[in-house]
Amino acid sequence: MVLLGLLDEKQRIIDKLRSRLDPREVRVAEKDHHARREPRPCGLTVHTGIGCSYSCIYCYVPDMGFPLRPREYPLTPLQMAYAIAVNPYTLPSRSGTMLAFGSVTEPFLPETRGKTLDYISTLKRHLGNPTQISTKASLGEMDVDGLKRSDPEISVLVTIITFKLHPRLEPRAPGPEERLETIRRLSGRSLHVSLFLRPILPGVTEPEIQLLLKRAAESGAVGVVAGSLRVTRGILQRLRLAGIPTSSIESRLPRYPRSRRDQVVVPAGSAKRLVQETAQRLGLKYYPSACAANMDAHGLSCHACSMGPCGPPEGLPRFDADEALQAAEELGISDVSVSLRGNRIVVHTRRGGVVRRFAHMLRDAYKRAVVIRG
Numbered sequence: 279m280v281l282l283g284l285l286d287e288k289q290r291i292i293d294k295l296r297s298r299l300d301p302r303e304v305r306v307a308e309k310d311h312h313a314r315r316e317p318r319p320c321g322l323t324v325h326t327g328i329g330c331s332y333s334c335i336y337c338y339v340p341d342m343g344f345p346l347r348p349r350e351y352p353l354t355p356l357q358m359a360y361a362i363a364v365n366p367y368t369l370p371s372r373s374g375t376m377l378a379f380g381s382v383t384e385p386f387l388p389e390t391r392g393k394t395l396d397y398i399s400t401l402k403r404h405l406g407n408p409t410q411i412s413t414k415a416s417l418g419e420m421d422v423d424g425l426k427r428s429d430p431e432i433s434v435l436v437t438i439i440t441f442k443l444h445p446r447l448e449p450r451a452p453g454p455e456e457r458l459e460t461i462r463r464l465s466g467r468s469l470h471v472s473l474f475l476r477p478i479l480p481g482v483t484e485p486e487i488q489l490l491l492k493r494a495a496e497s498g499a500v501g502v503v504a505g506s507l508r509v510t511r512g513i514l515q516r517l518r519l520a521g522i523p524t525s526s527i528e529s530r531l532p533r534y535p536r537s538r539r540d541q542v543v544v545p546a547g548s549a550k551r552l553v554q555e556t557a558q559r560l561g562l563k564y565y566p567s568a569c570a571a572n573m574d575a576h577g578l579s580c581h582a583c584s585m586g587p588c589g590p591p592e593g594l595p596r597f598d599a600d601e602a603l604q605a606a607e608e609l610g611i612s613d614v615s616v617s618l619r620g621n622r623i624v625v626h627t628r629r630g631g632v633v634r635r636f637a638h639m640l641r642d643a644y645k646r647a648v649v650i651r652g
């Protein structure tokens with residue numbers, strides 16, 4: 279049993295955590311967005327803080343309205359575990375929904391690092407999901423020990439996108455050499471660490487790809503995740519003010535951002551191909567997206583999107599249409615049919631809205647793409 283077992287486990291965890299919280303703590307956790315948000319393709323992002331003081335020029339976080347002065351996230355670790363457990367889209371356990379730390383703040387700022395480690399160890403203990411963290415911080419021995427103790431299987435991504443232009447692009451973040459030292463420390467403690475080459479800045483990152491990967495490999499990274507830049511009007515303006523030429527970026531834009539908050543992805547196909555070729559030559563694993571590194575760190579297979587497949591097909595959970603239908607019934611969805619076509623799970627239904635939750639659970643539990651047909 280895959281999905282039914284995970285649904286039982288979800289309920290057991292919810293009951294246990296609720297019994298350890300007082301009614302006010304339960305109410306606050308249930309209202310929190312971690313209890314409601316749909317996971318992104320990389321999993322459910324977990325916020326350990328609000329705001330980030332690194333002020334990297336290419337970052338979209340300020341344009342989303344987050345403050346530059348960081349503070350730790352208000353939920354206690356148990357509340358956070360409960361919020362994630364009750365989220366209608368998530369499934370617990372190693373076979374469940376991926377979790378990703380580090381999306382809207384640096385998790386190892388002085389203001390956030392304590393909460394980050396507390397969250398990771400509590401989520402590991404109570405939920406056990408495959409977890410990933412991305413950082414630009416300089417991690418000392420104590421941080422690395424804390425991470426190892428909290429979740430020895432965690433996938434760690436260390437961002438370095440340029441040596442040359444770091445002072446202009448990331449003026450308040452630790453330098454690339456300190457981050458290479460972080461990779462060395464993490465690798466020295468047998469943690470799964472990858473270079474996070476995101477965002478690839480056209481005209482800035484591309485000429486340095488070979489050197490960046492070489493230095494990361496020498497420092498002990500097992501792989502590299504490459505990702506595109508997303509620009510807003512604010513980012514383009516900040517890049518120009520910092521003296522970074524934006525012509526290579528603007529010439530590749532499919533359209534100009536419409537507003538300060540509108541994010542447009544800058545295609546980086548040729549740079550990603552160079553990253554892949556260079557990685558192969560250096561013996562680094564190439565991960566097409568962050569979740570691929572998370573899957574690899576946990577020895578899991580996933581064939582849920584066209585960027586994969588990640589891991590061998592024999593590593594996929596066995597799909598059982600009867601079990602999936604029983605799970606749909608448990609979720610209160612009666613008028614569906616479910617079948618496997620190749621490696622895709624096809625759901626026939628006329629109840630689009632309700633079925634989104636079911637589709638997320640099918641994708642997470644069986645690690646396959648899900649197609650909903652009306």
Ligand code: SF4
Binds near residue numbers: 566581
């Ligand atoms: S197939 Fe790979 S890249 Fe796609 S969702 Fe799964 S782990 Fe991520």
